[in-house]
Amino acid sequence: MRYVRLALLAAAAVTLLSGSALAQSTTSLGPPQGLKPFLLRASEPAIHVFPRTPSFSWAPVRGAYRYEFQLSKTAAFQDGSIFWASSGLRGPAVALPVTLPWMTGAPYAAYARVRAVTSRGVTAWSRPYGFNLEWTDVPKQVSTYPGMLQWTPVEGATSYQVWLPSINRKFESRTTAADEREIYAFRTAPLGPVVWRVRAVRRVDPARVALNHLPPVSYGPWSPRYTATNPTLAGGVVRPLASVSAAATSTSSVVRAHEMTPAFVFSGTADASGARHTLFRVYVFSDARCVNTVFTGAVVGGQSYVPRRAGTLALPTDPKALAAAATTTIAVGDEPKPTTVDGAPVKPTEALVPVAAGGATSSSSSSSSSTAAGAGSDATSAGTPLPTISGWPPIDLLESGWPNGRFYWTVVPVAPVPTFDDTGTISAYTYSDVELPQDACAAGRVLQFGKVSSPAVAGQGTPFASGLSPTGRLVASSGANSVFHGAPLVAWKPVPGAETYQVEWSRTRYPWRAIKRIDVTGGTAVSLPLKTGSWWYRVRGVDPAMPAGRQAMTWSAPLRLTVAKPKFRLIASSR
Template sequence: MPGFLWTGNKAIDGTSTELYRVYIYTDKQCINRVFTSAVIGSPAYAPRPFGPLALPATPGGVVGARSQYLLDGTEPPAFTYDGESITTSESAQAATPTTSVPGAPGADTTNAGSSPAAPSSSSGTGSSGFSSTGNTGAPIDLWDTNWPQSGYYWTVVAVGAVSPNALYTNVGAAGAKAADTSLPLANGGGFNPGDTITIGAGATQEAGTIVGVSGDTVTLATGLKFGHGGGESVVRSGGALQYQDLELPQDVCAAGRVMRFGKESEPSLVSSGELFATGLSSEGRLTSAVHTTAFYGEPLVSWTPALGAEAYEVQWSKQQYPFTPVTLATGSNGIITGATSIVFPHELGPGTWWYRVRGFDYSLPTGAQQMSWSDPAQLVVAKPKFSIVPIKTTAKKASAPKLATGLTSRSGTGFTLGVPTRWARISLKDSVASFLYRDPATHTNVVEVTSSGRGARSYTQWAADLKLELAAGAGATPTTSIVTLTAGKAVRLTLTRASNGLEITQVQYVVDAGASAYAFTFTTTAAHVRADLPTFAKMIASLRLAA
């Protein structure tokens, strides 16, 4: 629910006010009301789920309330301008949390077996075992609208603190100064000793007790704190204060004091280019959707939190459109959870599945707390693979991949790379590089360094980060591209710079390997770059990562 701001302190008839109330409607004519705020004394309002402020019920309490912070409590009786009794939405009964999957549209989704103070379950089709405890507060939120095609309309009205059967008059023309005990009235009829009156308005308003009446002049028990001029209001209280609107919402809306707004919650995301899923691959390795398109067994699927959601429902379908939820063994057509991830239900079995997620906002009324569905996402669950192992046979050793002519396979930590036969291995003390080969004649070389992997970054973002890192270290800006090698996807960075009076060219391939990355840097000089570039391409094409 948004907050609301306004300016001005006069009712539509010009009456000054220091109290306000916000109304929200579904129509511009302000007929169908869906929210009623508490009475507030500020030009701003935000709903409170645990009740309004304890407003004063006596004129003297009103004077004191202007200089202090009020505690939570209940509002005194309140009425619209035409006398209808109203109660703020903040005082509504706490909503019962949705803790089991609601039925299909048109089915009974009323929650059962829980109370506002300690909600624990709700009815529907089947049960997910999810529970919620504690007081969620009054349902002070509103449902989403199809903004901007539809929305809500809000207005603010002036409110006055009034006493039923009160007696009203004004200070006489002569007025009274501070410390006076005599107060002239425009009409002293009806005032009697013992009456409590309120004199003036705003910052100089004060209360007094009448001890004597003489015609149109009353004598007060104590001297006045402020001076009061002729015409200021004098009110004798007729009982506990009530809070009444000083104007009709329909009138002020018709006069143009109305604004439109929409409400649109952000649904959960189940993918962002790549699926949010983790599990065993068909080869039995623990992996994420970044490295595989199919999982074996029961992968874990997750999603981003939705603003305002306190629980989530997940549904599964064999087709994307129309999305038809399957019925689980519990009898429900989904699973509800308080987490942002869930394990694929084993009972669904292998195949291609589509799933979607929606949140539940406990600030909405009981039985209608559903939020927007996410877009359906595809998940492929592979069938198990079996192989028959023959007995008393000798397994044929798999042949190594054939290398390009002139290359010899060299092993590094977690990989093999084809290197020209004439190149020699170089060992450097105190170096992070353990794989270094160089052409003795031209000094063309290749170096491998292992670093942290790409993580959750996209390849585009990873390439941009690598570009900045290399530029900072080399003093020159490289060009980048994303390439696909036999070993997997990689980022290719190329730069030319001066070093010790020579112009050198460096070609670097950074290969993603999950938790780590392999960076292969090929270096040559301007005199040999034309001949060396094809060799670099053959070498990186021969790269194989260990299983």
């Protein structure tokens, strides 16, 4: 009993001393130094403008056992201006678990600060570090096929908004291309040169920003006015010409893989009988005979098709409206119950219900979903689908299994079909494909392409990793096997099409046995809660526009990290 009383007295003494130390004025302890944001490694030079959400690092404070970090809309950090905070950071770096919108201020739109909790008390807050988030450039026009619009990508953009001023039409595209469906609908030539503008769109998680009073959608500036001069549609039987994406073009002579569903370009206006048409529909199949459909395009005018958000045309069904269609702009709306040539109903993929939950579920029972990165609290969620940000319909194709796995596509004309009343007068019109896609493919009017998502780039042999070294210094990875103490922060480059990410780790590279998986629903970095030892980790994107339950993209190449015991003395604390 005597030893127990002595132990209790000793513990009480430590508690009193620690409490007394923590009660010291925060101004008596110097603040953390060197606070700065970065994208991939903490060794990057300090800057104040970023195209996407950065992470933050600072010099370790001697005797610190945790850090408190805050983001605010003002440098004064009033309670109402703070939009994200963490009080449980165990190391000198933090990965923000939120996707921040583009925002600029005078001089800055957001400010960060950090302080340390030590055995001697709480330090003063660091000097606020101001920063802005904004686009790196406006989209620039790219030379492409007639009847299609194409532009350069903008880092940090999640999609693009296209504006056709002459008809006051705006629509959204996930890729860096758009068709001219409303310009050409019911026409063989546009009414004049097509003037267009485009701007980058950045969507963030609406649930998170609602709590933090940040806008769920932000925009870059409109591009200058671009002009596309398109010729009259070529004659001949309609046939596929090319599938086009930002990084590849597939034709009849060269088959390439695309990282997202490409734009489809075709030529000709006639069906097999020679009759000419002004409306067309693209189909994509998993087989060369064009029997098993995996994607159905919307009805378009012109000679290209690019999927959109909510962009199908409300084709006129009234005889008077159809007669005037060639001189008017067709409104956006549901296609009027179209059918295939054999009478089956047609539903364009871009008109399907947007995927509300990500569907990239964890396959391991040990998977988890991180709450606030670096806060030290994980919520187990085995098999739980990731939330999505933008709610796109499933317009992005699954992986094809490239290079042997291929998709096959063709295009068929679409025509209005009259409905007669009892007097034999046309009372309305419906719309039907003029040919079976199977017959078009059998006639040789079919092209191939591959689909393979870009793997996340988490480092090129050397991880994009930062954290506390075993000797107590802030370090960034510089070799193939980086050594850290505690939870290293790993980052990666954004993947086209991905809105969220998954990170998992294994003790061995092969065979890969995932110990745990973390869902990263904001930003492109996370702190890994690794135990002491050697580890391999990998990252993949999650594409919300792929079919539900199949939205996981390609894993990055595994990268190695080592977590070692500290070579510095840890100062005990009761807090």
